[in-house]
Amino acid sequence: MSEPAPAIVVRDLVKRFGAFAAVDHVSLSVARGEVFGFLGPNGCGKSTTIRMICGLLGPTSGSIEVAGLDVRTHAEQIRARVGYVAQFFNLYRDLTVYENLTFYGGVYGVPRAELRSRVEHWCERLDLSRYGRVLSGELSTGVQRSLALAAAVLHEPAVLLLDEPTSGVDPIARRAFFDVIGELADGGTSILVTTHVMDEADRCGRLALMDRGKLVAEGTPSEIRAMGGTDIWQVSADPPSRALTLAEQHPGVDAPALFGTRLQFRVSDGTTAVAVAQWLRDQGVTCDEPRPVRATIEHAFLQLLRRDDGDNE
Amino acid sequence: MRLRYLLVKELLQMRRNPAMLRMAVFMPIMQTLLLSFAANMDVTNVPLTIWDADRSPQSRALVQMVGSSNAFVLKGYRMSPEELEHDLDSARASLCLVIPAGFARDVERGEATLQVLVDGTESTTTTVAAAYIAQMAGDFGAQVQRKLVARRGLHLNLGQITPVPRVLYNPDARTLWFMAPAIMALVLTTLMQNITALSIARERELGTLEQLVMTPVRPAEILLGKLVPVGVIGLFDAGLVSVIVVHALHVPFRGSVALLALATIIFLFAVLGLGLLVSTVSHNQQQAQLTNFFLSYPSMLLSGFIFPVWNLPAPLQPVSRLVPMTHFLEITRGVFLRGSDASALAGHLAWMAGLATAFFVVGALRFHKRLD
Structure with a gap:
């Protein structure tokens, strides 16, 4: 057939x-x-x-x-x-x-x-x-x-x-x-x-x-x-909102987003997740070692649309 | 086959909407009965006050003559022009009669005058009432002269000409007879045009039309499903009004039932076509209702419902022909009162059919186009 x-x-x-x-x-x-x-x-x-x-x-x-x-x-x-x-x-x-x-x-x-x-x-x-x-x-x-x-x-x-x-x-x-x-x-x-x-x-x-x-x-x-890329990193941060504000200012950090107390971000050339975490600690944010997370459709979606407001359900 | 489901759906929805059904049954009954009480332009019981400045046997005889006519109700005697004016201002009287001092002497000389004050705000009845008084005064004067002459053993011939009118079709010139056949046109227009426009606008407003057009149903089937039930209600209401008008109000029905039924069906097509047209220019039920409201006054004023078409200014007379009600009124009055046959009314039937076709075609085209 x-x-x-x-x-x-x-x-x-x-x-x-x-x-x-x-x-x-x-x-x-x-x-x-x-x-x-x-x-x-x-x-x-x-x-x-x-x-x-x-x-x-x-x-x-x-x-x-x-x-x-x-x-x-x-x-x-x-x-x-x-x-x-x-x-x-x-x-x-x-x-x-x-x-x-x-x-x-x-x-x-x-x-x-x-x-x-x-x-x-x-x-x-x-x-x-x-x-x-x-x-x-x-x-x-x-x-x-x-x-x-x-x-x-x-x-x-x-x-x-x-x-x-x-x-x-x-x-x-x-x-x-x-x-x-x-x-x-x-x-x-x-x-x-x-x-x-x-x-x-x-x-x-x-x-x-x-x-x-x-x-x-x-x-x-x-x-x-x-397509959303795989290099998404996650740290638990406290206080989370300050961590997000700081991450947004760090060169080489892409599309940072908060999920509860967890901060997720991508890194582009010139920096590493470990360096970002260290910088956050230097700025007085409590934060653990960064772990890679599996990209979801939502990550890909936001990445592909170049949106970072994350207002989806 | 699909149409059957559309019709069943409409019937179920009507059953769930008792307010609409009540309106369809009680509004015709109420309008017909109310009109039979209210639509009365016959001149009776006009409130009258009198200032008798003469106070003579002659003036009292005149007052008695006027007061005993059922055209007037004597509301009282006044002593000054100010009081009369106050009566008119306060609407206590619509007419005031002034009998000047010296009336008895003057009437015997044959040169008496009376003053009649008329409330012009109700000009339709009061001017007729004033003409009644003028006629009575003339009769009274002639009576006085005749008596005077007779007293001298002579006979007076005043050479009066008496026209003898013969009123055809409505011998007592009753307003009810004139208005009752028109009620059918009023009920069908106000009710059916609204039900049609609202039931289509409602489906659009609630989004059910969007779901319906995703099915293989054709626009023509949607329209038939909507219009057939309304048409059936319209025919029922027309029958209901006719029965009330003939059997409860005792207005004669002299023509053919079949002719009236045919005219009613054509008129319903025109009304439903207009309702359809209104629904296509409305986004929701409220707009549809207001548009119908906006259209109802011109059609009542232009159609001869209240005022004769021949009283319209010349440029508006052709416009009145574009109002389906104009033709339907001619037909209902013709069939009820004159017993007119189809040949006498063919012109109006043709106009109505033409208008119905035009409204329907334009409405259906616009409906079809707006589904996209």
Whole structure:
């Protein structure tokens, strides 16, 4: 058997709003059964890309194929094969969980004979059964997210687009959510998920990092981590805030950041971590021996975007 | 098939929104009944005060004549012009009658004058009431002269001309008969246009429209899902108002029910089209409501709902044709009161159909475009 065609192929995609390029020559492809993480700060063009993949927004130039179909000519067929979970809860708050699911299953064309059993199956799987007759506006954010996911998968889409599906959800529910995502991918569904949450990024098969409309990096989580460099050092420092201020002033120290009482930093040519620690001690900061730490996606993310404000979750 | 799910969804949402359903049922009933009590421009019970400076048998006879007419209610006698002015200022009286000293002598000479002070702020009824008094005074003078002449054994012919008007369709010229058929137009416009615009603006505001357009549903199906239930409520309300107008208010219905139903359906298309158009220029429910509010006054003022279209200044008369209500009012009044048939109303039906098509096409195009 030949290699199956990728589920999503985006080639040289551009979207301009006036002079502003929201999406600037982006190319990516998502394989069948792959969980593809789409990272990037707010307003970087992720949502615009997703809207173009659904055919809701026409690209300025470039091409998009979903499940082998061109979005420009087959938008309606593509929407029937795509499931979408929006950033905010967009189902009907004045309908119950069952009513919402029946409605979305219905408009996606799930055969009536199967609709009921699929609704029951997904309610069971996503722990929604006990909320079946509750108005969805009265549910907690986490349950609403599960409901939105259920509504998006009832028609067994080939492609699932998730736009920050777990914002406002507690870590346990987030983990459960991603377990389901993993199962769907194992079943052959291709998943494109945008996120800010780094432990979610770690669970993706492949990642792309987008900034100001451009794709700045792409690869597996370990490849992305490697792009962040490996020479991250950590010391326990007291007082930590003074240590940070001092580290920022030291030549050759890159992207210092505090994690509780631990100060992490990189060093560039001309200095060493040991020298930095010694200097901190000279300035009256209590500090232990520097230890190298494994770079996380978050480190890579900050490094690649050249940001050091670290305001992510 | 997909439409079925959209319709079921709308019905479920309506059931969850009892305030809307109550409004759809009680507002037509309330408006129709209220109008039947309030919309009364017939001249009755106009408050009147009198300053009789003559105090003669003649002046008392005149006062009795005026006071016994059901057009007036005699609120009291005054002794000075200041008191009369105060009556008008305080709205205690809308009309004041001054019988000058020497009235009895003058009336026998045939050259009496009376003064009538009229509150012009309510000009519609008070000017008619003043004309009543003028007519009564004339009759009174003629009566006095006739008696004087008869006393001398003669017969006087004053050569009066008496026109005999025959009022067709509404023989008692009742305001209610004129206004009641119009209530249907009012209810359908205010209620249906608002429900349509709000239900679309609501989906946009809450983001549910964004989720809906990610499904394979076509924009036309979304629109049908929205408009069919509102149209059904509109037809129900039209029937409700008709039944109240005919059976409770006893306004005659002389035309064909089928013709009225046809006209109502076309009018509903125009109203829903306008509602759709309003929803496409509104970002949220509040804007949609205010836009509808803004549109409702011109359509009431230009359509002949209260003031006849022929009283509009010439440049505004063509504008009134662009208001669907203008045509629907002609049709409802025609069908209810005149018993007009389709051929007499064809022009208005055609105008209304044209406007409905225009609103719908523009509204649907804008709706489609704004989904992107």
